[in-house]
Amino acid sequence: MKRLLAIPCLLALTAGPAFALSxxxxxxxxxxxxxxxxxxxxxxxxxxxxxxxxxxxxxxxxGFVGTGGRSENFTATFIGHQGTRxxxxxxxxxxxxxxxxxxxxxxxxxxxxxxxxxxxETTPYGHRxxxxxCSGSEFYTPTNDEKxxxxxxxxxxxxxxxxx
Numbered sequence: 001m002k003r004l005l006a007i008p009c010l011l012a013l014t015a016g017p018a019f020a021l022s023x024x025x026x027x028x029x030x031x032x033x034x035x036x037x038x039x040x041x042x043x044x045x046x047x048x049x050x051x052x053x054x055x056x057x058x059x060x061x062x063g064f065v066g067t068g069g070r071s072e073n074f075t076a077t078f079i080g081h082q083g084t085r086x087x088x089x090x091x092x093x094x095x096x097x098x099x100x101x102x103x104x105x106x107x108x109x110x111x112x113x114x115x116x117x118x119x120x121e122t123t124p125y126g127h128r129x130x131x132x133x134c135s136g137s138e139f140y141t142p143t144n145d146e147k148x149x150x151x152x153x154x155x156x157x158x159x160x161x162x163x164x
Contacts, residue, residue, distance in 0.1 A: 026136025028146050030161035032153040035119045035137070042119040043127075044154060046088045046147065047080010049096065050113050058102070071107055072100045078120065078127065085155050088147070096120060096127045106133035117142040117150060 035042040058071035078096045081088040100108040108131035117139045120127040131138065139146060153159035 023134035024136075026139075027161055028139065028142075028149045029153055029159045031119070031136050031139075032150055032159060033161050036153075041122045043122055044083035044117070044150060045078060045080055045092060045120055046083065046115070046117045046142070047078055047092070048113055048115050049076040049078055049098075049110060051077040052112055069102070069105060069107060071102050072098075074098055076110075076112065083151060083154055085151075087151060094120070094127050096129055097125075098128075099130045101130060101132045103133050108132045108135050110138070111140060114140050115142075116140045117147060 032044075035044075052074055053076070055072060055074040058073075060070060074097075076096055076098055077093065079093050080091075082090040082092045084090055098110060100110065102108070110129075110131055118129065118137050120129060129137075139150075142150075
């Protein structure tokens with residue numbers, strides 16, 4: 001009986017900030033539909049971000065333990081291809097303004113120089129990305145099946161947002 005009571009007590013003691021944020025795993029199709037239905041204009045791209053520069057770090061987050069824990073604004077270069085109905089066939093090299101945002105002690109982050117499939121917002125001032133702690137728009141090292149699923153959505157095919 002003591003063991004059974006110990007488990008809930010242990011969980012209550014450890015259920016602080018480390019367990020407070022719960023993010024649903026994004027789906028390729030759900031991410032596509034979210035961006036295609038947004039009032040902003042997005043383009044689908046596959047490639048990598050490099051050359052991080054002009055970094056402006058936000059204030060320290062209260063309750064954060066360890067390194068990081070701050071929002072960032074910076075620019076980087078995206079090198080890769082834009083998705084079209086024909087595939088990822090349109091070369092793109094563009095400067096992207098990137099903002100990471102935080103919720104409590106958790107902040108979004110970007111893996112530089114890693115292959116990813118994502119969406120870039122197109123604005124009158126250039127391309128932009130905003131990444132929160134539960135961001136569902138960045139798919140690092142996507143499989144060929146994941147790329148095909150995204151392109152199927154782009155082409156107007158079956159796009160089921162609940163498929164994992």
